[in-house]
Amino acid sequence: MEYCSGKVKDIQIAYIGGGSRGWAWTFMTDLAMEESISGTIRLYDIDEEAARRNQVIGTHLMSRTEAKGDWKFEVRTTLEDVLTGADFVVISILPGTFDEMESDVHLPERLGIWQSVGDTAGPGGMIRALRAVPMFVEIAEAIRDYAPEAWVINYTNPMSLLVKTLYTVFPEIKAFGCCHEVFGTQKVLKGIYEEETCDKVEDWHDVTVNVIGINHFTWFTEASCHGHDLFPIYRDYIQKHFEEGYTAGIAPQDKGWMDDVFACRHRVKMDLFNRFGAIAAAGDRHLAEFMPGDEYLKDPETAREWMFNLTPVSWRREDLQRRLARSERLLNGEEEIELKPTGEEGILLIKALLGLTRVVSNVNIPNYALQIPNLPAEAIVETNAVFSCNSVRPVAAGALPEEILRLIQPHVENHERICKAAMMAMDIVSAEECHALVYEAFMNDPLTMGHHPSEAQVRELVNDMIANTAAYLPEGWKE
Numbered sequence: 001m002e003y004c005s006g007k008v009k010d011i012q013i014a015y016i017g018g019g020s021r022g023w024a025w026t027f028m029t030d031l032a033m034e035e036s037i038s039g040t041i042r043l044y045d046i047d048e049e050a051a052r053r054n055q056v057i058g059t060h061l062m063s064r065t066e067a068k069g070d071w072k073f074e075v076r077t078t079l080e081d082v083l084t085g086a087d088f089v090v091i092s093i094l095p096g097t098f099d100e101m102e103s104d105v106h107l108p109e110r111l112g113i114w115q116s117v118g119d120t121a122g123p124g125g126m127i128r129a130l131r132a133v134p135m136f137v138e139i140a141e142a143i144r145d146y147a148p149e150a151w152v153i154n155y156t157n158p159m160s161l162l163v164k165t166l167y168t169v170f171p172e173i174k175a176f177g178c179c180h181e182v183f184g185t186q187k188v189l190k191g192i193y194e195e196e197t198c199d200k201v202e203d204w205h206d207v208t209v210n211v212i213g214i215n216h217f218t219w220f221t222e223a224s225c226h227g228h229d230l231f232p233i234y235r236d237y238i239q240k241h242f243e244e245g246y247t248a249g250i251a252p253q254d255k256g257w258m259d260d261v262f263a264c265r266h267r268v269k270m271d272l273f274n275r276f277g278a279i280a281a282a283g284d285r286h287l288a289e290f291m292p293g294d295e296y297l298k299d300p301e302t303a304r305e306w307m308f309n310l311t312p313v314s315w316r317r318e319d320l321q322r323r324l325a326r327s328e329r330l331l332n333g334e335e336e337i338e339l340k341p342t343g344e345e346g347i348l349l350i351k352a353l354l355g356l357t358r359v360v361s362n363v364n365i366p367n368y369a370l371q372i373p374n375l376p377a378e379a380i381v382e383t384n385a386v387f388s389c390n391s392v393r394p395v396a397a398g399a400l401p402e403e404i405l406r407l408i409q410p411h412v413e414n415h416e417r418i419c420k421a422a423m424m425a426m427d428i429v430s431a432e433e434c435h436a437l438v439y440e441a442f443m444n445d446p447l448t449m450g451h452h453p454s455e456a457q458v459r460e461l462v463n464d465m466i467a468n469t470a471a472y473l474p475e476g477w478k479e
Contacts, residue, residue: 001039001087001354008354011039014076014086014147016139017093018043019050021323023155025330027090028058028071029337030347035068036356037347043075044082050327051075057330057337066339079139083146088350091139092155095132096472098320102313103468104128111461112451114297116285116310119157120216121411122447125289126418126438127465129161131472133422136162140169151353153178153346154364159215160380160411163364164419167380176392177364178346179215179382181282188266189279191248192237193225201225209281211362211384212372212397214408216286218362218382220279221398234279238270245270245307261315264308268296271306276403284308290411293450355389363387365394374399379412410444417441425476434476438462 002009018024018041031041041058043051058073076082083089104127105118118124136156143152143166152175156162163177186207194201201207207230210222223230237246245265268284280287285308288296296306303310329335345361352359363385367375371383371394384395400408421437424430442448442458453461466477 006356007036007038008356009038011037011088011350011354012042012086013039013088013090013350014042014044014082014150016044016079016082016089016091017156018075019045019047019054020092021050021320021327023092024054025057025337026342026344027092027346028054028061029339029342030344031071032061032064032067032069032337033339033341034347034351035070037351037354038070039087040072040074042082042086043073044077044079048075048077053327053331057327060330060333061337064336064339079142080146083142083150086147086150088353089143089147089150089152090155090346091136091152093135095128095135095156096469098313098317100131100469100472101128101316103465105311105313107465107468108448108461111448111453111457112299113293113448113453114299114303114310115447116288116297116303116308118289118311118313120159120286121289122445123442123461123465125158125161126414126441126445127469129158129418130422130425130438130466130477131469132156132158132162133165133419134426134472134474136165137169137423137426140166140173143173144170148172150174151350152176153349155179155346157216159364161415161419164366164378164380164415165422167366168419168423174392175365176385177215177380177382178344178349179362179364180344181216181286182209182211182218182362182382183343183345184283185220185269185279185281188246188248188269189223189230189234190225192246193228193230193233195248196233196237197228199226209279209384210397211281211382212400213281213382213404214380214411215364215382216282217290217408217411218281219400219404220281221401223279231279234273238273242267242270242274261309261311267307276401276407278401278404285311289447290407291446291450293447294452295450297447298450349387352387353390353392359387360384360395361387363392363394365392369394369396371395371397372400374405375408375412378416380415407446410446414441414444417444426474428474428476431477435462435466438466 045051055073104124108123159177209220245267264284272280367381383397421434
């Protein structure tokens with residue numbers, strides 16, 4: 001790298017999953033809008049053709065007159081090649097295909113277990129982790145061998161389990177998980193504050209919060225804006241608007257808003273605030289999956305009553321076709337990527353690590369500093385951290401309130417079980433022991449147990465879900 005007049009040149013970023021037909025374009029957009037850093041993006045993907053397409057798309061984006069960034073895009077075909085000499089590593093991959101995800105999300109429905117996302121918590125998140133952990137073991141070993149000093153940014157779910165894998169394999173790794181769910185809740189609080197006070201807030205970053213919890217089950221125990229405590233403002237808003245929820249941006253005459261699979265009116269957040277006194281800081285689709293299955297996800301009708309949607313894998317398949325078509329248009333110059341802020345903070349964090357700024361943002365890292373003192377040190381937690389030159393220092397978030405701690409503990413315990421099972425299977429220790437850990441995790445999962453299945457039903461479900469993802473599992477599962 002070369003530092004010159006407040007700019008950093010010749011930065012080497014290894015992008016694992018560089019053939020992405022979505023997030024990669026977001027990353028490219030933010031790079032194109034930033035003039036203080038430049039260098040090379042090395043694209044690596046098991047789908048080499050997809051990476052080559054993004055090389056063309058990225059190169060064209062940087063050639064546009066309105067683009068401020070100066071980045072080259074190269075395709076690399078091995079982990080050794082993409083990582084050697086890298087300053088930063090970005091990981092954004094899909095573990096498996098939508099065939100496997102179909103089983104993750106929908107097979108549990110035979111026991112009445114409904115999942116709104118299925119990539120983090122619940123049966124879907126745990127089985128997804130079983131096939132993702134071996135991939136991350138390989139990635140962590142390669143980073144250890146070829147880029148041990150690089151900063152590693154993970155965007156792949158299940159976030160907590162995969163960041164945990166990186167540190168288990170390579171304890172000295174400089175890795176963290178990035179998630180934008182917290183930003184979404186800050187934007188909700190910004191909107192409510194403006195509505196209640198008529199005080200205009202130019203930037204949602206003006207909503208300052210104490211972040212505490214685990215990924216996708218994160219909470220605010222403090223929140224303020226322009227010197228005002230947001231808790232009483234939020235409480236008053238809920239009292240007046242609980243039935244219709246938070247509706248900013250949704251026109252009353254828009255009868256089809258619930259057709260959007262990502263739509264919600266934030267009523268789950270409001271209910272959790274009324275019950276536990278803290279502000280739940282993720283999308284309602286994610287939050288619901290961490291709670292007992294007989295509450296917000298009793299069935300699809302219950303979800304709709306709470307005004308959020310399930311995301312069926314059929315929608316994801318259709319969306320992939322739309323993104324493939326868009327990739328073709330971008331490749332042929334029939335469509336241009338709009339150059340406007342994406343709302344992601346990855347580039348901002350890179351600038352901070354390069355010493356160009358200082359940022360406080362939420363991050364997923366081990367609890368080594370006991371930033372949440374009533375969770376284990378080896379747990380992957382989400383709190384604020386200070387990003388500065390070559391440094392990520394977690395902010396002490398304080399202890400979780402006891403009632404919220406009881407909600408989070410089963411998931412932290414399951415992270416241990418699933419990570420252990422996935423790694424044991426790689427060593428071909430015992431298929432029986434590996435299965436036993438997953439049975440135990442399912443039986444300990446609030447979403448599953450909220451539907452009161454028998455142990456025999458859980459065992460059968462686990463066995464069938466593992467069989468459906470066997471193509472991506474190591475030999476230890478097949479002993």
